[in-house]
Amino acid sequence: MEERIFMKPGKDNNEDRMNFVKFWVEYVKSHNDKEWSKQQNIIINSQIINSQRFYKKLAETEEGREKIKEIIKSKSFQNHQFNPQNL
Numbered sequence: 001m002e003e004r005i006f007m008k009p010g011k012d013n014n015e016d017r018m019n020f021v022k023f024w025v026e027y028v029k030s031h032n033d034k035e036w037s038k039q040q041n042i043i044i045n046s047q048i049i050n051s052q053r054f055y056k057k058l059a060e061t062e063e064g065r066e067k068i069k070e071i072i073k074s075k076s077f078q079n080h081q082f083n084p085q086n087l
Contacts, residue, residue: 007019007020007023008023027039055068
């Protein structure tokens with residue numbers, strides 16, 4: 001059975017984030033590349049899926065579609081590839 005490792009809770013959001021970084025550093029050091037990269041892949045894929053769901057839901061209304069257009073036109077988005085057809 002796999003050993004479960006728990007992260008120390010923080011007093012606030014910033015401390016939670018720092019504790020997670022420390023937790024992840026220890027995890028990467030104590031597990032082989034194949035194992036921790038599998039976990040990293042799960043996190044990355046879930047972020048992509050959540051983003052796609054968000055934009056798909058946003059695109060259901062005219063106001064949402066206008067917001068998507070604003071996001072696409074924004075300077076911070078200019079260097080990203082986004083294809084609404086993938087939603």
